[in-house]
Amino acid sequence: xxxxxxxxxxxxxxxxxxxxxxxxxxxxxxxxxxxxxxxxxxxxxxxxxxxxxxxxxxxxxxxxxxxxxxxxxxxxxxxxxxxxxxxxxxxxxxxxxxxxxxxxxxxxxxxxxxxxxxxxxxxxxxxxxxxxxxxxxxxxxx
Numbered sequence: 001x002x003x004x005x006x007x008x009x010x011x012x013x014x015x016x017x018x019x020x021x022x023x024x025x026x027x028x029x030x031x032x033x034x035x036x037x038x039x040x041x042x043x044x045x046x047x048x049x050x051x052x053x054x055x056x057x058x059x060x061x062x063x064x065x066x067x068x069x070x071x072x073x074x075x076x077x078x079x080x081x082x083x084x085x086x087x088x089x090x091x092x093x094x095x096x097x098x099x100x101x102x103x104x105x106x107x108x109x110x111x112x113x114x115x116x117x118x119x120x121x122x123x124x125x126x127x128x129x130x131x132x133x134x135x136x137x138x139x140x141x142x
Contacts (some may be wrong), residue, residue: 006111024122031115038108041044041086046071051088059092087111 041047048068053060053068063074080100084088088108089100102108122128 013117018127021122021125021127024118026123027114028118028122031118033123035111035115037086038088038111041088042108044079046075046094047083050076050079050083052102054089059099061097061099063097065100 010135042051049069051063062073062076062080065080066073069076080089080091081140084091084100087103087106089135090103091098091100093099
């Protein structure tokens with residue numbers, strides 16, 4: 001393989017892949033990496049349940065979430081922290097209470113939409129080939 005081509009630049013070591021397809025693949029990878037924290041946060045069923053609580057209420061404090069859950073207060077606090085760190089929730093302290101709400105700027109919907117848009121752009125690209133490698137993948141040279 002020529003030195004100026006990486007493994008992704010050909011389908012079968014002979015047929016070059018269109019540069020726009022490679023760019024779209026890189027866009028998917030970038031959006032996927034940008035979405036990793038969200039995807040990890042949403043992988044947990046308890047956090048999914050907590051997220052659904054915010055679909056009906058604009059804001060909730062820890063006590064309100066605990067009242068609607070089977071989990072302990074420390075467990076709820078842990079899950080809220082993960083959702084906040086992933087950018088799914090925002091928090092605001094009012095007096096002695098911390099209220100959580102869905103993130104509005106660069107929301108989960110916007111971030112996941114960007115990922116889906118990148119996937120759709122590659123999936124619907126007319127230059128995409130549907131041929132598959134028939135043999136084993138070539139080994140990387142050291």
